[in-house]
Amino acid sequence: MPTGHASANEARWRGAVAVLDRLRREPGSTRAALARDLGLASGTATEITARLRELDLVTETAAAASGRGRPTSVLGPHPAGPLVLVAEIRHEDWRVGVAGLDGRVAVLDADRHAHRPAAVLRAVAAVADGAVDRWGRRVRAVSVVVAATVRDGRLVQASTLGWGPVDLTALAPPRGLPLLVGNDATLAGVAEARSGAAAGAGTALHLTVEVGIGGTLVVDGRPVAGATGAGGEFGHLPFGDPALRCPCGARGCWDLEVDGRAVARHLGEPPPEDPRSHLRAALARPGARDAVERITRALGTGTAGLVNALDPEVVTLGGLAGPLRRHARAAFDAAFADGLMAFRRAAPPAVRDAVHGDDGALHGAAAVGLDEVISERGLAAWAADRAG
Amino acid sequence: MPTGHASANEARWRGAVAVLDRLRREPGSTRAALARDLGLASGTATEITARLRELDLVTETAAAASGRGRPTSVLGPHPAGPLVLVAEIRHEDWRVGVAGLDGRVAVLDADRHAHRPAAVLRAVAAVADGAVDRWGRRVRAVSVVVAATVRDGRLVQASTLGWGPVDLTALAPPRGLPLLVGNDATLAGVAEARSGAAAGAGTALHLTVEVGIGGTLVVDGRPVAGATGAGGEFGHLPFGDPALRCPCGARGCWDLEVDGRAVARHLGEPPPEDPRSHLRAALARPGARDAVERITRALGTGTAGLVNALDPEVVTLGGLAGPLRRHARAAFDAAFADGLMAFRRAAPPAVRDAVHGDDGALHGAAAVGLDEVISERGLAAWAADRAG
DNA sequence: CTCTCTATGCTCGCGAGGCGAGTTTATTCG
């Protein structure tokens, strides 16, 4: 069922949202193309763009001449337009950046950290506060991405970071800005689905291997986040050996079959300190070839299972999943095909390497932050803000 | 990202959609309650209801007096309002019914069948054609539910029915009515999420055991159907023994661990002709107790894995899954808890028996059919139809 | 039985967005 009723105060921004959304999807669009694609009457296009210009949301600059007829203009983000603060907290470092309406992220500051939550949050909050001081009300939302399981804006399990539960609401700077918190794999998946290897796909599955397996299903550009935001923990599906207990508390987790811990186990070595670099190293170790092949098969089989269950149009592989598949392509392909339901084999979904690389999560964070800004509610608030 | 632009011609039905949607969610609402809940000005409520009455979409009848003040009226579906044809094709029988705006289904005809696709389709189509002859343009959509894997409106795998690929588009009666085709487990899940054991949950997981396991994830009342509509085939996740080949073509499928085939295997018996009734019988067989417990554990473990991965607010159990859990409650609960990630154990999602019973799929089919009718596009078409 | 009270419905003028026909404008091509 549709989502309910929006007041007329918000509904009046429908046209503006449509235009800004399209602008985000296809940056550098001309106004003429835009009106054509959205089916707007030319008068309507004039009105909407005028309104958006008035509100410092877009600029119009002369387009390169393209033939006969009156030249059109190119729409772009306004230099005084709304901004989204994005922050990323990873295994060993953090970054804070700022994104404009086009989704481009400019990094403001970054540093390594020593795994102490309070100190990291302080450092990140300081940069965020500085940004709010500098840009004031132009900052409309804060979007934080962490390498951890996130639930209701709280970090509940961060094996990678080695953190316990941490409340991130301290990152919401003054002035009651909306705070969005997301998992790194989830937001990297969003980035791939919107402007990466799964662009254009209605349903996309993203899988990433770092320590264990993370991922997300993205439907129409939005992650299927579950009731508490902790969806996408595909690594804790029991695809593996039921005798193995996972640090997450469950058993037989897929996680344990695919990362550096699995390689070490298959080689009869003790569990590695840092499973991620252990796996990366294993890709170059001739002696680890069989072990790498074995975990690649586990990756392929599980991926096929998820394709059976979720029916994505495209699967994107992030982190070390891409390199893994590349190093043992035949093993992956065979396991993948073998794990598919027969009727899917004729036209299985494409499995592609992610293209956003290390910036995927940050780009995804910017994207979901902008969703907030470029929405009927968000634009109504922006307009009210500068009127009052 | 929002779904794009709707023309003004469609946008003008926003208010009407909001009202009809609420009416569907809370049948028997008074007009006053409706205006309050949707935040409509009293004048707006007057206008919208007048418009809806004008179009034969709702009726207003005097409400039971409830105290002081001017009495309000109760809104209900109009007796000359739009209808959705629903058809269900099951293992051994079929049903065709018709639903009004309140989602209530009246069965028009039903019969057993002999597993011959062409004959079944002919019979169903005949009833549907009769309905269209009788109600004409009042019939706005045809929603078909089949006990089979459905892909792009085509039936691609029907182990239950014993059918090969079948194209169901023959069921779209004349006049180009929209045809919706869905899987039975998927639509039963929709019914539970909208008006059943998962009512009110934003993210609900439905699992059902018949022959194998079917199900669906339902987000905001809509099934996560995947790229081709074949999502929700959770039974073909490799939770089981990788040595076992599944009729679907994959191996290690969860399917094989939970239904009548699994019981027979555990008892050292040959595979049953009809796994569904074999399982039902096993529930009453003292000698099958261990086997039933074993498959119930497999159900619990897999359910926990899906909870880890998808993070539903509620899990609903349909078909024989409910009875299975009831017969071996301790086994289910232990396996479920053991399979959860530790941080989920404090507040795991409720696991409830489905309440729609055998009618779930049919109710779900009516619901998704009505989504089509009660939409800006659908209402615009309805209005245009009676104007022209 | 009538008066008062109250929650609700109705009327109507207003403002806003989108539409489309007709007009104007900036370019390129001949």
Place this chain on the structure above:
DNA sequence: CGAATAAACTCGCCTCGCGAGCATAGAGAG
């Protein structure tokens, strides 16, 4: 330099939603 062309602008019109003020149907009180 003028014709052709594609795009932008103007303006009257439509419909929706809003909200203030008015009308109304019952319940309770006397």
